Amino acid sequence: MATFSVEDHDFDEKVLKNKIPVLVDFWAPWCSPCRMAEPILEELSDEYENRVVIVKVNVDENKNSSSKYSVLSIPTTVLFKEGKEVGRQIGFAGKVAYENLIKKATVG
Amino acid sequence: MREEFAVKPKEGEPWDVVIIGSGPASLTAAIYTTRGAASTLILAGEKWGGQLMLTTQVDNYPGFPDGIQGPILMMAMRKQAVRFGAEFIEKDVEEVNFLSNPFELFVNRKKYLAKTVIIATGAKTRWLSVPGEERLLGRGVSSCAPCDAPLFKNKRVAVIGGGDSAMEEALVLVKYASSVTIIHRRNEFRASAAMQSRVKNNPKMKIIWDSAVKEIIGEQKLEKLKIWNLKTSQESEIEVDGVFVAIGHSPSTEIFKDKVDLDEKGYVKVFDHTKTSVEGVFVAGDVHDVNYRQAVTAAGFGCMAAFEVIRYLDKNTTVVKNS
Structure with a gap:
């Protein structure tokens, strides 16, 4: 499944109340490391289909969500399971780092 | 082709x-x-x-x-x-x-x-290796102003360093932040004359000379820096929302x-x-x-x-x- 955008108004429903773990990518169009992360997150959303949902939150347009989770550096990817943060990756660190993060919610 | x-x-x-x-x-x-x-x-x-x-x-x-x-x-x-x-x-x-x-x-x-x-x-990036730095990374501590500067709109930030990359970080940040304080361990910058004059001519820039960061303090996110003067050993705290590390x-x-x-x-x-x-x-x-x-x-x-x-x-x- 491809990644999709989540906004402040549906963050609760799409992220926190999701039955499946959700990896939230906080990004902005002007951030070049975010653009490097983009194709990799797209790939992972297919590879981990049905096990993790990957969504994107544009920090320029969704200040509530980004400030609620103290996102002051982008890209920041936060992993949620049953509404709780279970892991966080700050900055773009490549595919392996994202996979290791996803495994925190999908293994065991 | x-x-x-x-x-x-x-x-x-x-x-x-x-x-x-x-x-x-x-x-x-x-x-x-x-x-x-x-x-x-x-x-x-x-x-x-x-x-x-x-x-x-x-x-x-x-x-x-x-x-x-x-x-x-x-x-x-x-x-x-x-x-x-x-x-x-x-x-x-x-x-x-x-x-x-x-x-x-x-x-x-x-x-x-x-x-x-x-x-x-x-x-x-070389980090400061002071208490709080690693824990607050991405929660106010950054090394990439071009990535993160817009997130500090109308906020107070500090830049640590005195070379060209510190000047660049400061000049990117000043477009968004309400104030930019450069903290440098010596009493002059290493940066090129061109970069220095752009920094020094900007009224939103402050410079604290001869000083280094001792600790980065904050709960969920960065709240303040504990700094000390290397010449007088005097400690002080400054309240900032962001700190950008550019010491090499x-x-x-x-x-x-x-x-x-x-x-x-x-x-x-x-x-x-x-x-x-x-x-x-x-x-x-x-x-x-x-x-x-x-x-x-x-x-x-x-x-x-x-x-x-x-x-x-x-x-x-x-x-x-x-x-």
Whole structure:
């Protein structure tokens, strides 16, 4: 499944109340490391289909969500399971780092 | 348009040259090796492009009179290297074996063989290593103003450092932040005159001289910095929402420890401009350069290493005829 955008108004429903773990990518169009992360997150959303949902939150347009989770550096990817943060990756660190993060919610 | 001069090696055969890294040194080397008909593999790393990917406008790279965005420059260099047949893999090298012939490089459990290697892994941010820094990374602590500056709109930020990269961070931040305080351990900047005057002429900039950060304080996110004056030892606190660390870089040489000679700071020891302590292993760019550390010098070093690779290959390749 491809990644999709989540906004402040549906963050609760799409992220926190999701039955499946959700990896939230906080990004902005002007951030070049975010653009490097983009194709990799797209790939992972297919590879981990049905096990993790990957969504994107544009920090320029969704200040509530980004400030609620103290996102002051982008890209920041936060992993949620049953509404709780279970892991966080700050900055773009490549595919392996994202996979290791996803495994925190999908293994065991 | 692709114009290829070298045949890629078959499975199990070595590349003429494998270049580790993907900044200006690596990509310039690849342009020269491919045009010199050497089969060229770039093991670029997952975070490809090097330090310029974390910059905005680059005004000192010749050929761009109006400046060019760092990431755009790197994408152009990558395209140019690939145009002449370089293979580009966005993976990290985990281990190298320079004792074998050909050399062996391990990437995600896959082994690549190389007749020659150019080490061009560059350098990465040097952090302050003070309490609170690691915990608050991405929660107010950053090293990339071009990435994060807009998140500090109308907020107070500090920049630590006194070189060109600290000035650049400050100048990017001042467009958004309500105030930018530069904290520097000496009483003058190392930065170029051009950068210094842009900083000093901006009314939103403050400078605290002779001081260093002792601790970074905050619960969920950064709240304040504890700083101390190196001359008087006096401590004080300043309230900020962001702190950007720009005190320099350290070479990315972890995987080369005990494989080639490194100096006491971890830089690759260079002999004869481009050579390492291992014959057939060359080096280029910020990973050995403690003096200049510019995109253009890295590119120049890449070109030099490429020339030496081609010479080395010519000298060491014996023509094997099929009987």
